[in-house]
Amino acid sequence: MSEPLLSIKDLKTYFFTAEGVVKAVDGVHLKIDVGEVLGLVGESGCGKSTVALSTMRLIRHPGKIVGGEIRFEGENLLDKSEGEMRKIRGGKISIIFQNPMSSMNPVFTVGSQIAEAIKLHQNAQKHEIKEKVVEILDKVGIPSPRERMKDYPHEYSGGMLQRAMTAMALSCNAKLLIADEPTTNLDVTIQAQILELMKTLRKEFDASILLIGHDFGVISELCDKVAVMYAGKLVEHADLTTIFKEAKHPYTQALLGSIPRLDVETERLRIIPGMVPRLINPPPRCRFYPRCEYAKGICSKEEPQLIEIGQDHSVACFLYGSTEKPDHQHR
Amino acid sequence: MSETLLEVINLRKYFPIMGGVLLRQVATIHAVDGVSFSVKLGETFGLVGESGCGKTTLARVILRLIPPTAGAVCYRGNDIFKLSEKKMRKLRLEMAMVFQNPFGSLNPRMTIADSVGEPLDIHGLAKGAEKEKRIMELMKKVGLAPFHIYRYPHEFSGGEKQRIGIARALAGNPKLLVADEPVSSLDVSVRAQILNLLKDLQEEYGFTYFYISHDLSTVKHMCDRVAVMYLGKIAELGPVKIVYKSPVHPYTEALMSAIPIPGRRREERIILKGTVPTPIDPPPGCRFNPRCQYCEPICAKEDPELIEVKEGHFVACHLRK
Amino acid sequence: MTSRLSAESEEKPEEVYKPSRATRVFMVWRKLKKSKLAVVGFGTVLLVSVVALLAPIIAPYDPEWRGYTSRPPSMEHWLGTDAMGRDMFSLVIYGARISLYVGLGAVLIEVLIALGIGMIAGYFGGKIDEVLMRITDVVLTLPTLMLLILAVSMFEVRGIHIITMVMGLLGWPFMARVVRSEFLSLRESTYVEAARSMGATSWRIIVRHILPNILSTIIVLATMDIPWYIFYEATLTFLGFGDPFSFSWGVLLKKGYLYLQTAWWMITFPGLALFFTSLGFNLFGDGLRDALDVTERGR
Numbered sequence: 001m002s003e004p005l006l007s008i009k010d011l012k013t014y015f016f017t018a019e020g021v022v023k024a025v026d027g028v029h030l031k032i033d034v035g036e037v038l039g040l041v042g043e044s045g046c047g048k049s050t051v052a053l054s055t056m057r058l059i060r061h062p063g064k065i066v067g068g069e070i071r072f073e074g075e076n077l078l079d080k081s082e083g084e085m086r087k088i089r090g091g092k093i094s095i096i097f098q099n100p101m102s103s104m105n106p107v108f109t110v111g112s113q114i115a116e117a118i119k120l121h122q123n124a125q126k127h128e129i130k131e132k133v134v135e136i137l138d139k140v141g142i143p144s145p146r147e148r149m150k151d152y153p154h155e156y157s158g159g160m161l162q163r164a165m166t167a168m169a170l171s172c173n174a175k176l177l178i179a180d181e182p183t184t185n186l187d188v189t190i191q192a193q194i195l196e197l198m199k200t201l202r203k204e205f206d207a208s209i210l211l212i213g214h215d216f217g218v219i220s221e222l223c224d225k226v227a228v229m230y231a232g233k234l235v236e237h238a239d240l241t242t243i244f245k246e247a248k249h250p251y252t253q254a255l256l257g258s259i260p261r262l263d264v265e266t267e268r269l270r271i272i273p274g275m276v277p278r279l280i281n282p283p284p285r286c287r288f289y290p291r292c293e294y295a296k297g298i299c300s301k302e303e304p305q306l307i308e309i310g311q312d313h314s315v316a317c318f319l320y321g322s323t324e325k326p327d328h329q330h331r
Numbered sequence: 332m333s334e335t336l337l338e339v340i341n342l343r344k345y346f347p348i349m350g351g352v353l354l355r356q357v358a359t360i361h362a363v364d365g366v367s368f369s370v371k372l373g374e375t376f377g378l379v380g381e382s383g384c385g386k387t388t389l390a391r392v393i394l395r396l397i398p399p400t401a402g403a404v405c406y407r408g409n410d411i412f413k414l415s416e417k418k419m420r421k422l423r424l425e426m427a428m429v430f431q432n433p434f435g436s437l438n439p440r441m442t443i444a445d446s447v448g449e450p451l452d453i454h455g456l457a458k459g460a461e462k463e464k465r466i467m468e469l470m471k472k473v474g475l476a477p478f479h480i481y482r483y484p485h486e487f488s489g490g491e492k493q494r495i496g497i498a499r500a501l502a503g504n505p506k507l508l509v510a511d512e513p514v515s516s517l518d519v520s521v522r523a524q525i526l527n528l529l530k531d532l533q534e535e536y537g538f539t540y541f542y543i544s545h546d547l548s549t550v551k552h553m554c555d556r557v558a559v560m561y562l563g564k565i566a567e568l569g570p571v572k573i574v575y576k577s578p579v580h581p582y583t584e585a586l587m588s589a590i591p592i593p594g595r596r597r598e599e600r601i602i603l604k605g606t607v608p609t610p611i612d613p614p615p616g617c618r619f620n621p622r623c624q625y626c627e628p629i630c631a632k633e634d635p636e637l638i639e640v641k642e643g644h645f646v647a648c649h650l651r652k
Numbered sequence: 653m654t655s656r657l658s659a660e661s662e663e664k665p666e667e668v669y670k671p672s673r674a675t676r677v678f679m680v681w682r683k684l685k686k687s688k689l690a691v692v693g694f695g696t697v698l699l700v701s702v703v704a705l706l707a708p709i710i711a712p713y714d715p716e717w718r719g720y721t722s723r724p725p726s727m728e729h730w731l732g733t734d735a736m737g738r739d740m741f742s743l744v745i746y747g748a749r750i751s752l753y754v755g756l757g758a759v760l761i762e763v764l765i766a767l768g769i770g771m772i773a774g775y776f777g778g779k780i781d782e783v784l785m786r787i788t789d790v791v792l793t794l795p796t797l798m799l800l801i802l803a804v805s806m807f808e809v810r811g812i813h814i815i816t817m818v819m820g821l822l823g824w825p826f827m828a829r830v831v832r833s834e835f836l837s838l839r840e841s842t843y844v845e846a847a848r849s850m851g852a853t854s855w856r857i858i859v860r861h862i863l864p865n866i867l868s869t870i871i872v873l874a875t876m877d878i879p880w881y882i883f884y885e886a887t888l889t890f891l892g893f894g895d896p897f898s899f900s901w902g903v904l905l906k907k908g909y910l911y912l913q914t915a916w917w918m919i920t921f922p923g924l925a926l927f928f929t930s931l932g933f934n935l936f937g938d939g940l941r942d943a944l945d946v947t948e949r950g951r
Contacts, residue, residue: 043518143605157606187381188547189603192589196602214519217548217591244593256593258523260552262575263592268530269523269552275488276518394849423851435842440864446843450850467668481670496846503850 039223094169100161111149159190342402364563377554424503433492490521569644690939696932761820766827774835811895
């Protein structure tokens with residue numbers, strides 16, 4: 001079993017605000033193997049984007065990575081200097097964001113921005129760079145790339161920009177591509193295009209992908225494994241089929257039950273009562289406790305740890321690995 | 332046996348594009364280009380389409396928030412564009428709208444009570460204590476405690492704000508509710524609450540829903556019939572189950588195959604080439620022609636009509652008749 | 653466990669949390685208190701206003717009283733006397749009255765006209781907007797000094813009132829533009845659309861929906877315009893276009909200027925008063941902007 005490409009252990013990223021310490025990411029373990037696609041699922045505020053930014057060491061004041069380690073290709077990224085990180089960012093680890101229009105500088109042409117990325121991470125001559133840009137744009141299916149590279153971001157549609165961004169991210173031989181909700185703002189048919197593109201490029205560049213999102217359908221299209229986050233903690237981690245067929249954590253189950261499905265007939269959708277908790281000074285208990293229908297005594301007193309309950313399947317829940325019976329009277 | 336509540340007849344809405352030194356009209360946006368359909372009393376009618384297809388414009392023309400370029404919209408048999416301002420204002424009580432952005436649709440400087448009670452104010456339906464009572468009833472109906480009605484929108488969460496928007500829509504006892512992407516900006520777990528609420532309310536009050544969305548799964552869950560829009564025209568219209576299971580129009584086909592299904596990886600998908608063209612001065616012929624995988628010469632020449640291929644199932648395509 | 657807002661029981665009577673107007677003002681005050689500078693500003697504004705209001709009670713001497721001329725600050729005359737023997741302290745106090753009157757008066761005229769024109773131009777757009785904006789442009793080009801002279805010679809009114817009116821009548825375009833652009837953008841808000849879909853009339857939308865949302869901007873602008881007009885009046889006076897019969901700080905400055913080297917107290921104290929009042933208003937206006945804004949942005 002070779003070493004994983006990315007291994008995050010006990011990552012803690014806190015935001016020190018005037019109102020208190022927001023524990024946005026509170027002890028998260030993740031790993032991605034070479035060539036694997038991991039989906040990180042959760043609702044807004046659960047900390048998944050913070051995990052991505054922490055991996056890239058892009059967390060700014062008042063946020064701070066206060067603990068844990070992030071091992072990439074065997075080295076702890078948290079030990080690296082800013083200069084070393086800059087070489088890695090955009091090079092070995094690339095990130096694309098939700099809204100491509102705001103990730104691109106509106107006053108520079110698309111071609112020049114891709115060229116800048118290439119210049120930073122590869123040694124190439126000026127004319128070589130230009131050819132590379134054309135090659136990249138062509139690869140992602142932008143028509144007439146030689147002319148389009150002189151266009152500005154606002155002259156591209158959302159889908160085309162996202163394709164260009166994906167190309168830019170992978171162009172510098174990225175080993176790991178982090179995609180933070182890349183298709184959330186796009187139409188369904190464009191989304192399909194982007195996902196197909198990512199599948200193709202991933203095979204070609206043999207890259208791993210950390211796909212962050214809240215749409216289970218999108219996750220299913222691309223991912224081999226899925227990790228579910230809730231309120232700053234990782235609650236379940238399993239491969240794709242297991243998550244959908246045998247989800248064990250109550251939150252995962254409830255989440256899957258609350259989305260309208262094309263393949264399943266549902267009269268009423270399952271709702272999760274209550275609200276997502278505030279992450280400021282959370283009490284030491286399972287974060288999902290107030291909304292869980294299977295909660296029992298210990299859930300309100302201790303935080304469950306992530307334990308392996310099967311082949312590549314881990315859960316953080318006291319229903320598993322503990323002997324107490326669930327207390328159905330809870331409410 | 333249900334009567335028609337709303338009938339849209341050959342509706343067109345064009346926007347002029349001004350340009351040049353003298354600011355003449357240089358081009359036209361064909362936002363809605365000849366749309367016809369009818370909505371039956373008590374049903375939930377869905378309108379799906381991707382961005383730029385004109386569904387938002389269509390909703391606004393139907394509610395007479397913007398004037399049409401041509402065509403008619405008949406509510407209970409009367410063309411609303413022929414009504415006087417006064418009559419139209421009264422009619423607005425019966426046609427309420429729920430908006431996409433829960434934060435933007437509530438005036439941040441007005442208390443919830445003021446917002447929810449506004450239909451009552453505008454039409455003089457209730458005053459003072461009676462108005463307050465009615466507002467509190469509405470809040471309870473949408474699942475919110477009346478205790479907080481004098482608070483401001485920013486003190487509520489997204490899901491709660493959307494409920495408030497629904498309460499406001501209910502204030503005038505509407506018969507037709509137009510919902511424009513009511514859950515798109517909400518968290519996944521909150522969506523379920525709102526969708527269940529909408530269904531419950533329909534059961535209790537017997538509303539007719541006009542449900543607009545780009546989220547196909549939600550539309551399938553909520554609607555009885557659905558119309559698929561592309562570039563200002565309806566490509567296909569029919570009962571939800573049939574359109575989703577066996578789509579006839581090539582665009583609908585591609586749309587349905589593009590939807591990712593949780594838990595399954597699609598092997599065979601129709602990936603459309605290119606992007607959605609702009610609705611500016613469209614060329615003659617079928618709008619979907621440039622991206623269609625089945626297109627034939629006739630498709631570039633003539634615009635296909637919406638024809639009934641099976642009972643209640645309409646398609647606008649030359650090749651699938 | 654249910655959300656704090658879910659409806660559960662049928663308890664009667666229905667309890668409602670209804671904060672009174674006083675509570676709301678109190679909440680704005682609390683936010684204002686957070687900035688020390690704003691509090692200083694507010695204190696200054698309060699001080700000047702009280703002084704202006706209670707001038708006859710506070711001033712030790714009647715401003716017209718003549719005593720020994722050009723006396724430096726002493727026990728009897730805390731700030732000295734001016735060239736005609738009037739007590740500087742009393743002059744500065746009464747000067748506050750005049751200057752504040754000028755500032756408030758001009759701002760009042762400015763706000764009323766700007767609101768009216770900006771509202772209509774911004775909301776209705778089209779031809780009306782074009783016409784109103786052209787009028788605004790014309791007003792901007794009118795020469796202040798000439799109009800001042802014209803007005804003074806035409807009307808049998810005290811110069812200080814003319815100045816106030818002319819300043820207000822010529823100063824509204826700036827605020828009108830702001831009002832107009834706010835209306836233009838807020839007109840497209842979803843809640844305005846919602847109101848129209850309910851059948852609201854244009855008037856209702858303007859007054860109940862858009863106006864309250866721009867009120868805080870206008871209040872802040874107006875607050876910061878008051879010192880501007882006080883200064884402007886002082887400038888006009890200094891240039892010789894003031895009202896020599898009043899004793900606004902501007903007039904005091906002009907008169908004291910001649911004695912800068914011999915009797916420094918005649919220009920210094922009015923100058924300081926003007927300076928600190930301006931500063932106070934500006935700080936207050938700044939703080940007010942933040943205090944009023946927070947209600948919109950929430951937590």
